Amino acid sequence: MRSFGVVIVIIALAIPAYWFAQLAPNRDAEALFSQYLGVTALVAMGLSQLLATRMAVLEPIFGGLDRIYVLHKWLGVGAIVAILLHDTIDADMEALGRQTGLMEFAETLGEISLYGILILGVLTIATWVPYQFWRLTHKFMGAFFVLSALHFIFIGKPFDLGDPLAVYVLAICAVGTLSYLYTLVPFGVLQGRAAYEVASVDKTGDTVAISLKPLRGGISHRAGQFAFVSFVVPGKSEVHPFTISAAPNADKTIRFTAKALGDYTRSLGELAVGMRARVSRAYGHFQSSKRGSCDVWIGAGIGITPFLAWSGRRDLVPRPTHLFYCVQSKSNAVGLDELEAAAAADPNLTLHVVDSTVSGRLTADQISDAIGGVGKGVNAHFCGPTPMRKALKDGLVAKGMRRSAFHYEEFEIRSDLGLRKFSGWLIARGVRRFSKTASS
Known part of the structure; x- marks a missing residue:
């Protein structure tokens, strides 16, 4: 703030x-x-x-x-x-x-x-x-x-x-x-005036990725931002915020990736190609660091969404970057193929998939060992549950990272x-x- x-x-x-x-x-x-x-x-x-x-x-x-x-x-x-x-x-x-x-x-x-x-x-x-x-x-x-x-x-x-x-x-x-x-x-009068239609619906476990293409101009956004969306479909017109999980592109196609956490998000898998949606302007100031010697990105579960967008932009990986993707099961890891492809194409990006059923929860010690030590030149960006955020922040700061170098967005708007x-x-x-x- x-x-x-x-x-x-x-x-x-x-x-x-x-x-x-x-x-x-x-x-x-x-x-x-x-x-x-x-x-x-x-x-x-x-x-x-x-x-x-x-x-x-x-x-x-x-x-x-x-x-x-x-x-x-x-x-x-x-x-x-x-x-x-x-x-x-x-x-x-x-x-x-x-x-x-x-x-x-x-x-x-x-x-x-x-x-x-x-x-x-x-x-x-x-x-x-x-x-x-x-x-x-x-x-x-x-x-x-x-x-x-x-x-x-x-x-x-x-x-x-x-x-x-x-x-x-x-x-x-x-x-x-x-x-x-x-x-x-x-919604749709003063906000949410951008008209879109569903271009594709892809399900991975309990997560659904919905791609939308603009019917007119579309919205502009930066990688990592989120927007409010309402689908012009009976029972799905409720306005919800979702991170835009794809990097900006010329045709202004956007993608929202949501986990089934309630009745509304569970119903998103029922969307079909061609259905209409209204989208607000983009919000958020969750951005990659411009300085430092090494970046650490940490996405836990559906918290991987902003990093899916970041990994699609080579200009956001100007220095050695380690992406830790924390999942409960690797088989249900949304966007994993996309992240692996991005890491293979970019020598600065290293992907670490942390399967909690195999290696337990991610710790500051694991991060330090993987990147060769935590110092004042390390920047961390986190998206995930609050208890995990607090534990990792305290652990990384104790190992030498500046407290101000730990960046995050509130995982839940309502708490x-x-x-x-x-x-x-x-x-x-x-x-x-x-x-x-x-x-x-």
Whole structure:
């Protein structure tokens, strides 16, 4: 994630503190702090909605889309924590006068948005919830954000809507609302306008490679990028991201390689030549290194897909490169013939197939022995499961590789981020709050 983007987010979250500090004299400090938490939650949610748009302008600021999604989720988690604290700490100020019916309505909107965001937040970090159900319910997150914005507008507060603080928060809310509406536009209207048709469908074990040829101009991409695709076929129109597993070519034919991990990906093998598809622009900043004495590429299972694209470009192998392909069974290794051909044609590329049923899981020691030692001139690029990534990174760094020389993309756009305990706390907190409201 790029530091510049993180700094922008931090500044955006910190700006309200300046105006709240000016309101502090002669105000109830506890209530003022509660209102500050509510405003901070609104800003975080507004920024989170903006990041969810996948607009092209965001990647140069924040980095690859995988990092943007991580920031999107952390902003959401931070907003939930701030909302819960805001709800727990009394925000009422006697100096604001008698509560009106409009203010009571605003409180009701706040309660509805609290429970809605709480439930959807738990569904987001609870990765055991089916993807299709999560994706459907997650669309309502923006609606609860809008209710939170209305709560802010109508609730009693120690400043006017024309004051700089309110104008700033309302501007963020407007950006967030417009971003939410943008995400509701059907795929194929603003995104996914590139029309393709299926050129071939090749199955290898539980993996399917789908080649698509453009019906018009097609998309441009760099080796290792991914795109969102929707097939214009009943039951397969759901939008999913897949790595483009073939190097760029003149006719702009692209290939997606997917492993059967759920009902949707299992059904991709039923696609037939001639079926239509819509494809988004290409995303991602997973690129080969430009410096160093040796490159190490590590693809675990379906994580081999970006390296299938890289191996098809001789210009991406300018120095000795070792590709470690980790598989559970060599007979089901997708693209193995293609990789062997690329290694045979390029003296800089050495392929190592690591069959876990024969030699166990890949270790940093095995990599070091294969490349003749790990030093500061070695760059590593990894695509695979998170636990494996962490183990190999720690092992290679311990052997002398620079930590910054280990490159990767998030293998799963949706993850619990280590927040299973937190989700339990959220559920318990929501139940207590609901019980309190029901009994009052």
